[in-house]
Amino acid sequence: MTAFSFPIVGFDLDGTLFDTGGDLAAAVNVTLAGEGRALLPTEAILKMVGAGSRHMLGEALAATGGCDDALLDRLYPKLLVAYEADIARLTKPYPGALDALDQLAARGVKIALVTNKLEHLAEAMLAGLGLRSRFATVIGGDTLGVAKPDPAPIREMIARLGGGRAAFVGDSRFDVEAAHNAGIPVVLVSFGYRLDAIEALHADAVIDHFADLIPALEALPA
Known part of the structure; x- marks a missing residue:
């Protein structure tokens, strides 16, 4: 050769x-649920992927009641914890x-x-x-x-x-x-x-x- x-x-x-995408979407929905927000379909979350997980979470929050920097700063670590806890399931x-x-x-x-x-x-x-x-x-x-x-x-x-x-x-x-x-x-x-x-x-x-x-x-x- x-x-x-x-x-x-x-x-x-x-x-x-x-x-x-499946595990990222699941972590987003865990984070949303913890705030009492509506869950999003996986297909909707996948359209938010591509510019980093913080951006993805910001888009999901914006779609479910709004987002500001303080909220994103508070929830982003929770997203990472949720993601790591079930990172290779899907x-x-x-x-x-x-x-x-x-x-x-x-x-x-x-x-x-x-x-x-x-x-x-x-x-x-x-x-x-x-x-x-x-x-x-x-x-x-x-x-x-x-x-x-x-x-x-x-x-x-x-x-x-x-x-x-x-x-x-x-x-x-x-x-x-x-x-x-x-x-x-x-x-x-x-x-x-x-x-x-x-x-x-x-x-x-x-x-x-x-x-x-x-x-x-x-x-x-x-």
Whole structure:
């Protein structure tokens, strides 16, 4: 087997490798219930995902009676507690995701997870799913004090894994901007929790299924 184009491939978590929406929505509804607010359908909450969990909670509060900064400050920690308590009950890898990771590992690729989710929550989720060993490193939104679209988490990923050519796989503008600002190409999945039109994001490639990931990475210019 010839050397693979990228010795390092990083992945976003929510909406890219993992469908986490069910557990996120459940945590939102636990938080709403604690305030005596009406619960929201999962489908409605999923439309609020894509700009971070604090933003998601703010949207849910706004939709169920209003929200101000003081209320959001008070309830956001409660959301995180509710989420961590049941973080891997409904969450599952997207179809073909684990097969794609297996194919990369078979090519000797070092695989990283770079997410804006708090690091301890990402670690807890992976542990709950029994998948932590698949990733050489995990970098969360609080690991460095800055999060995507800042390029620092991508650069840290590359440094931790020994340097070399890298690519990133994500689902949002945060992923595109972070990767491009770090000087590496990015492949977007067409599913996930994106708030922007995919055509406006200028990814280096777009895939509809993880079966297309290896060919997409191999087709990227050297």
